Amino acid sequence: MAIITKLALGAGLAALLSTAAHADLTGKVIGFSQIGSESGWRAAETSVTKSQAETRGIDLKFADAQQKQENQIKAIRGFIAQGVDAILIAPVVSTGWDEVLGEAKEANIPVVLLDRGIDASPDLYLTGVASDQVKEGAVAGKWLIDTLAGKDCNVVELEGTVGSSPAINRKKGFDDAVGATSNIKVIRSQTGDFTRAKGKEVMEGFLKAEGGGKGICAVYAHNDDMAVGAIQAIKDAGLKPGSDILVVSIDGVPDIFSAMVAGEANATVELTPNMAGPAFDALDAYLNGGTVPEKAIITESKLFTQADDPQGEYDRRKGLGY
Amino acid sequence: MTRPTAQIRPAPQPPALRHRSVTTALLRPQFLALLALLGINWLLFPGFFSITWQDGRLFGSLIDVLNRGTPVAILAIGMTAVIATKGVDLSVGAVMAIAGAVAAVMVTSGQPAVLAVAAALAVGLLCGLWNGILVTTLSIQPIIATLVLMVAGRGLAQLITEGSIVTFTDPVLIFIGTGSVAGLPTPVVLLIGLTILTTLAVRRTALGLLIEAVGINRSAARFAGIKAGALLLVVYAFAGLCAALAGLIVAGDIRGADANNAGLWLELDAILAVVVGGTSLLGGRFSIPMSVVGAMIIQAMNTGILISGFSPEFNLVVKSAVIILILVLQSPFAASFVQRRRLKVAPGAQVSAQQGDRA
Numbered sequence: 095m096a097i098i099t100k101l102a103l104g105a106g107l108a109a110l111l112s113t114a115a116h117a118d119l120t121g122k123v124i125g126f127s128q129i130g131s132e133s134g135w136r137a138a139e140t141s142v143t144k145s146q147a148e149t150r151g152i153d154l155k156f157a158d159a160q161q162k163q164e165n166q167i168k169a170i171r172g173f174i175a176q177g178v179d180a181i182l183i184a185p186v187v188s189t190g191w192d193e194v195l196g197e198a199k200e201a202n203i204p205v206v207l208l209d210r211g212i213d214a215s216p217d218l219y220l221t222g223v224a225s226d227q228v229k230e231g232a233v234a235g236k237w238l239i240d241t242l243a244g245k246d247c248n249v250v251e252l253e254g255t256v257g258s259s260p261a262i263n264r265k266k267g268f269d270d271a272v273g274a275t276s277n278i279k280v281i282r283s284q285t286g287d288f289t290r291a292k293g294k295e296v297m298e299g300f301l302k303a304e305g306g307g308k309g310i311c312a313v314y315a316h317n318d319d320m321a322v323g324a325i326q327a328i329k330d331a332g333l334k335p336g337s338d339i340l341v342v343s344i345d346g347v348p349d350i351f352s353a354m355v356a357g358e359a360n361a362t363v364e365l366t367p368n369m370a371g372p373a374f375d376a377l378d379a380y381l382n383g384g385t386v387p388e389k390a391i392i393t394e395s396k397l398f399t400q401a402d403d404p405q406g407e408y409d410r411r412k413g414l415g416y
Numbered sequence: 417m418t419r420p421t422a423q424i425r426p427a428p429q430p431p432a433l434r435h436r437s438v439t440t441a442l443l444r445p446q447f448l449a450l451l452a453l454l455g456i457n458w459l460l461f462p463g464f465f466s467i468t469w470q471d472g473r474l475f476g477s478l479i480d481v482l483n484r485g486t487p488v489a490i491l492a493i494g495m496t497a498v499i500a501t502k503g504v505d506l507s508v509g510a511v512m513a514i515a516g517a518v519a520a521v522m523v524t525s526g527q528p529a530v531l532a533v534a535a536a537l538a539v540g541l542l543c544g545l546w547n548g549i550l551v552t553t554l555s556i557q558p559i560i561a562t563l564v565l566m567v568a569g570r571g572l573a574q575l576i577t578e579g580s581i582v583t584f585t586d587p588v589l590i591f592i593g594t595g596s597v598a599g600l601p602t603p604v605v606l607l608i609g610l611t612i613l614t615t616l617a618v619r620r621t622a623l624g625l626l627i628e629a630v631g632i633n634r635s636a637a638r639f640a641g642i643k644a645g646a647l648l649l650v651v652y653a654f655a656g657l658c659a660a661l662a663g664l665i666v667a668g669d670i671r672g673a674d675a676n677n678a679g680l681w682l683e684l685d686a687i688l689a690v691v692v693g694g695t696s697l698l699g700g701r702f703s704i705p706m707s708v709v710g711a712m713i714i715q716a717m718n719t720g721i722l723i724s725g726f727s728p729e730f731n732l733v734v735k736s737a738v739i740i741l742i743l744v745l746q747s748p749f750a751a752s753f754v755q756r757r758r759l760k761v762a763p764g765a766q767v768s769a770q771q772g773d774r775a
Binding site for chain 1: 477574594672677723
């Protein structure tokens with residue numbers, strides 16, 4: 095039952111997200127090598143990809159690599175042997191793909207990378223679909239600038255895991271955006287390891303260190319989970335998240351939308367789990383019309399605020415496996 | 417001048433504090449380290465020791481240190497017992513995730529919270545028993561036996577939560593994680609209770625002695641009539657139970673079970689807390705309250721880093737530097753160095769040192 099509901103909800107979202115149902119890929123066989131189920135977002139990406147394939151009438155061969163590159167390479171070789179029409183890969187690491195992608199190229203099977211890039215010659219794959227992490231940070235920064243409209247604001251930043259590319263890029267995007275203003279200052283920045291528990295702990299520390307939170311006007315978290323943790327810390331300190339301290343974060347997971355419904359979060363920048371939609375569009379154009387797409391397709395980094403029907407967004411995402 | 421002989425080496429410390437005055441106990445390197453760290457935190461942030469009363473509970477950085485240090489401290493209590501038997505339990509972090517997942521999934525599917533808590537603790541106990549059976553019946557080395565559950569356990573937890581964070585609003589679970597009793601956070605109250613109960617159990621009964629005997633020499637203990645196998649089962653089951661309690665606290669704290677991250681790498685922090693507390697990894701000598709102090713040392717450092725405003729790239733470097741310093745301070749080398757200095761100052765000290773050896 096639960097699975098059917100999930101599929102139904104997924105299909106609903108997919109219908110919303112896709113521009114139109116492309117009948118042109120009907121009957122095509124496409125292999126999809128997914129990394130595994132490392133996070134809720136990844137699970138959502140898998141379910142959206144499956145429902146996207148279903149609405150387009152694609153026969154999707156799904157392979158879960160359980161976070162291992164050798165499993166992905168095996169899966170790709172399996173797809174080539176089956177003679178699929180195209181292959182989607184969400185690569186677990188960036189190196190070591192030359193040989194197996196060379197085999198796919200020889201077999202004339204176009205390959206599309208999802209979500210992450212690889213270090214390989216660009217002619218080994220058709221295109222890659224990914225989000226622009228720097229832009230995600232910039233969109234969050236721009237929201238804050240617009241909301242404050244010139245008022246002075248001290249921001250605390252909850253960073254992702256030290257050294258990870260989303261942490262570096264989302265920090266850069268945000269810092270560049272607010273750095274250009276004179277009214278917004280990032281006064282404290284610490285890593286919350288992308289987790290709720292660490293987000294809460296770090297925020298507790300920030301609140302104590304800044305006079306019980308009086309010196310903080312906004313918190314920017316590199317992902318929603320840390321923001322959810324920070325919201326709890328703000329409440330524990332006797333302040334109102336969303337009004338006393340503004341909360342902006344990135345990802346667009348269901349729990350941040352329920353926080354928005356409660357007025358406790360202000361804005362989130364969506365990292366869409368629909369990487370497959372643009373990938374299928376590109377494949378459609380390539381297989382049916384011979385149009386070679388650009389090497390990098392960037393997904394939209396859409397901003398959601400309390401005004402954008404958070405309850406509806408929550409309901410739409412709830413069943414996707416986040 | 418007579419060269420100090422082997423007699424004045426620091427002898428293995430006696431198992432309990434019975435022969436020590438309170439002052440000597442408080443002058444241990446662990447307490448000094450904790451005080452020093454708190455002092456550094458105070459220098460970095462002058463409001464560190466200020467505690468206010470807010471919304472019916474105490475509120476301040478010091479309370480944060482206690483509250484945030486609690487999960488590792490609870491793990492360390494179970495870990496101390498295991499390490500005292502010359503074992504180690506790497507699975508406690510994963511067991512935390514499993515316990516949190518079980519409780520969260522049960523309350524979200526409409527079960528009463530009391531049942532969910534009981535089930536989570538029971539699952540922790542079972543996980544501990546599983547480890548114990550691998551170690552005793554199958555005689556697998558503890559590090560390997562518990563590695564199995566460390567790896568598989570997180571997968572189990574992810575299966576239970578289906579890979580997502582299960583958010584709940586159950587007041588009982590939230591109370592365990594974030595409530596307060598008499599102004600103190602519930603986790604801290606649970607920790608104090610557990611520390612007192614466990615310490616009494618191992619020091620006021622023969623249990624502690626038996627654990628030490630098994631840890632020093634399992635065969636000899638068995639020949640002396642101790643049921644080593646049963647004792648080990650009990651100890652591992654207790655570590656599992658502690659892990660489950662810590663898992664409940666962590667889940668209640670964030671109002672959700674995060675199978676991917678709950679308790680991740682905390683087994684290492686727990687082992688570190690035990691070692692910093694002065695328990696030997698070779699088994700035998702152990703102290704449960706000192707392991708709790710060890711956990712608080714680690715947390716005082718973490719909180720210090722948070723409020724210091726260092727860039728996060730320095731976190732691990734600062735942490736490891738402090739830990740190396742603490743371990744050097746309490747090493748046999750440092751102890752003998754201090755003792756040698758004392759000998760030079762007071763010639764009579766040698767006599768008392770020898771007496772201390774026999775105490």
